[in-house]
Amino acid sequence: MKQLRGFLGLTGYYRRFIKSYGSLARPLTDLLKKDSFVWSENAELAFNRLKEVLSSPPVLALPDFTKPFIIETDASGKGIGAVLMQQGHPIAFVSKTLSAKQQALSVYERELLAIIFAVKYWHHYLSMGHFIIRTDQKSLKHLLDQKITTPLQQVWLSKLMGYDFEIVYKQGIENGAADALSRVQSSSLMALSYSTFDASIWKRVQESWNSDQKLQTVLQNLKAGDTHPRYSWNGNALLRKGK
Structure with missing residues (x-):
């Protein structure tokens, strides 16, 4: 009962992002009534559904580094x-x-x-x-x-x-x-x-090299055949420690 209250406290905290939260959680909230705690198939389905909702958009979002x-x-x-x-x-x-x-x-x-x-x-x-x-x-x-x-x-x-x-x-x-x-x-x-692959991120990374004077110098030296203790060039990408 205590663990159920904690789980509903967590999901309820973000209920404004969960469509029909009350209906989804009803089989679990009903278990909180006096002498009503009997874990059923409906409770299991509601539990798993709420976990799924809580761990995916629009509840769980991607970071925006322009905002605090x-x-x-x-x-x-x-x-x-x-x-x-x-x-x-x-x-x-x-x-x-x-x-x-x-x-x-x-x-x-x-x-x-x-x-x-x-x-x-x-x-x-x-x-x-x-x-x-x-x-x-x-x-x-x-x-x-x-x-x-x-x-x-x-x-x-x-x-x-x-x-x-x-x-x-x-x-x-x-x-x-x-x-x-x-x-x-x-x-x-x-x-x-939550994470997802943004296909444009690789292009943005490559474009960022052009505005970084330090990396431009490193790139030019590597392409000229020089070596660097941390950076390397594989013909397509600038790598730092092999990554």
Whole structure:
């Protein structure tokens, strides 16, 4: 029952993007009624259908690097969860179970750990510009202004140096998605994002070489027969470390 409430909390958080959400979820919401929890074929179908909807467009979207990213994080007694978002749409989900040592940390430290984990995990999205972190731990709003009291906090805070971000407080009742992810019972890291191949991306990459003076110099030298410790030219593409 507790796991079902968590799952419905996660799916319901994005219900505005899910057509006929109430009808899809009805077999599961009916199980929440008193003495009504009997897992049936209809419940299984609804469960799988909601998972499918939640992990595909228009709920799960592709990132737009011209717009700011938002991270929502949460920590429970046994795990941490986070959602990477833009304009209300999730870009990616991630959930991780805490070790026994991490579970013994204070609530403040577990919430801080959730932020550190999410920022480092999605570094490739966040390193280029300003982003917002939402947490239901109100004291973390003043993280950068607080006096660091433990060596552990000092180490963790140093991991955020170099990023351009602000921390915003969000009430726990409004942080349903990250809260549900933090309570997932699993012994491993779980992550989900949506990706698709854009046929025009290769052309855009090639065109970008023309406006990059450094790469132009590298290209000219490679085509002239010179070698480079990191770059190579295969006659069609400029490779960095073979990629």
